[in-house]
Amino acid sequence: MPDEPENSPTESDTGYTSSGVPTFDSVREKIESRYQTSIGSGELDAESPEGQHVEEQFEARRRAAADRLAQIRESMRDDRH
Structure with missing residues (x-):
């Protein structure tokens, strides 16, 4: 009937404007x-x-790297004296 409002979906229902652009809220x-x-x-x-x-392996490698760095720093101190 012409007097009844259309039940077309609104922008908030579809997430898109009438031209097909996504709305800010939908994005x-x-x-x-x-x-x-x-x-x-x-x-x-x-x-x-x-x-x-994997976390245990990562932690073991981190500790090994820290130990090696400490060794390198110690050897550099020994070389100066």
């Missing part, structure tokens, strides 16, 4: 959703056995 929502997904994936990876093993 922000997509970015926030992807960011939260990546944060969650990282947390799950860190809690998995494989993630814990």
Whole structure:
């Protein structure tokens, strides 16, 4: 009927303007959703056995590098005297 308003979707419903451009809110929502997904994936990876093993390997390498750096610094001090 011509007197009834059209029930066409609005920009907030579709996330796009009538010309097909995404609205700011829809873009922000997509970015926030992807960011939260990546944060969650990282947390799950860190809690998995494989993630814990990788973390242990990284920590062992970091300690080995720190020890080696201390040795190099000590040898440089010895060379000066």
